Amino acid sequence: MSLLDRFRSGLQRTRERMEQTLGAALGRRGAIDEATRAALEEALLAADAGPAAAERLMDEAERRMRADPALDLRHALERGVAQLMGATRARFTPGAERPWVALLVGVNGVGKTTLAGKLAAGFARDGRSTLLVAADTFRAAATEQLEVWASRAGVELVRARDGADPAAVVHDGLSAALARGHEVVLVDTAGRLHTKRNLMAELEKVGRVCARLVPGSPHHVLLVLDATLGQNGLQQAREFQRATPITSLAITKLDGTARGGAVLAIADQLKLPVSVVGLGEGLDDWQPFDPEAFARGLFE
Numbered sequence: 090m091s092l093l094d095r096f097r098s099g100l101q102r103t104r105e106r107m108e109q110t111l112g113a114a115l116g117r118r119g120a121i122d123e124a125t126r127a128a129l130e131e132a133l134l135a136a137d138a139g140p141a142a143a144e145r146l147m148d149e150a151e152r153r154m155r156a157d158p159a160l161d162l163r164h165a166l167e168r169g170v171a172q173l174m175g176a177t178r179a180r181f182t183p184g185a186e187r188p189w190v191a192l193l194v195g196v197n198g199v200g201k202t203t204l205a206g207k208l209a210a211g212f213a214r215d216g217r218s219t220l221l222v223a224a225d226t227f228r229a230a231a232t233e234q235l236e237v238w239a240s241r242a243g244v245e246l247v248r249a250r251d252g253a254d255p256a257a258v259v260h261d262g263l264s265a266a267l268a269r270g271h272e273v274v275l276v277d278t279a280g281r282l283h284t285k286r287n288l289m290a291e292l293e294k295v296g297r298v299c300a301r302l303v304p305g306s307p308h309h310v311l312l313v314l315d316a317t318l319g320q321n322g323l324q325q326a327r328e329f330q331r332a333t334p335i336t337s338l339a340i341t342k343l344d345g346t347a348r349g350g351a352v353l354a355i356a357d358q359l360k361l362p363v364s365v366v367g368l369g370e371g372l373d374d375w376q377p378f379d380p381e382a383f384a385r386g387l388f389e
């Protein structure tokens with residue numbers, strides 16, 4: 090499947106819902122009348138783009154259509170979305186550091202472990218020696234789950250000794266990576282509610298352990314957000330940023346939702362780049378984020 094097809098199929102439910110509301114209006118050119126603007130607002134809000142991003146996109150589409158009479162609403166929106174989503178860009182790609190250390194953080198059940206497995210598989214396929222660190226010591230089955238992903242991905246895993254806390258596992262993981270010369274270390278952390286102080290403090294501690302063992306690390310902190318939760322991701326991101334600086338966002342489960350527009354609200358409000366999207370439960374069901382393909386997938 091091409092990049093565009095993957096975004097298009099992931100965004101199918103969101104797109105279909107918007108098309109239902111907008112219908113033929115998407116083909117309209119020239120000035121936007123009141124009725125079209127109302128339908129457009131309804132469609133964007135139904136896709137969970139939120140009032141601010143919806144307003145911004147509508148204004149931007151109008152501006153583009155006034156400037157270019159040949160431009161229809163569909164393509165005006167598409168360009169507006171690509172511009173909004175491309176304003177800040179990030180790639181989840183190792184730098185020159187050895188090892189390059191990345192943390193995956195987020196609330197419960199958003200898809201951190203799954204994504205850690207997918208990303209590890211991608212790096213391994215690129216020939217990078219990759220280590221997964223199972224720093225979720227809360228949930229009984231968490232390590233076994235990551236172990237399954239490690240074997241699928243064909244990478245090594247460091248797990249907790251009995252009774253160890255997450256910081257201790259990260260310590261062991263980074264020591265192992267330094268000793269064995271791994272290029273990439275992906276740390277899967279436990280899901281935590283952004284409202285729980287002690288858990289957020291624990292995340293800070295994990296960050297400090299990283300910096301002590303590998304100066305300058307973590308090199309990337311990936312906040313994983315679940316697209317099906319829509320704009321709830323906004324508050325989560327704000328709280329996580331208080332505990333640890335977020336480098337970029339991963340948006341998972343875009344395939345299962347009609348609320349894919351929430352990505353627009355999140356990008357608009359947080360000014361944080363999206364680096365990765367999850368598009369299913371399989372090993373290959375993810376993509377580096379691409380603003381243009383995302384925009385086309387939303388409207389074409």
Ligand SMILES: Nc1nc2c(ncn2[C@@H]2O[C@H](COP(=O)(O)OP(=O)(O)OP(=O)(O)O)[C@@H](O)[C@H]2O)c(=O)[nH]1
Nearest residue numbers: 197198199200201202203280341342367368369370
């Ligand atoms: N459809 C779909 N399902 C996904 C995606 N990513 C993860 N899932 C599913 O979401 C569920 C939770 O995924 P996990 O990876 O365990 O989530 P987690 O954030 O590690 O959960 P905790 O460790 O409990 O906080 C699983 O059933 C995954 O298969 C995705 O991109 N699309």
Ligand SMILES: [Mg+2]
Nearest residue numbers: 201202225231
């Ligand atoms: Mg997990």
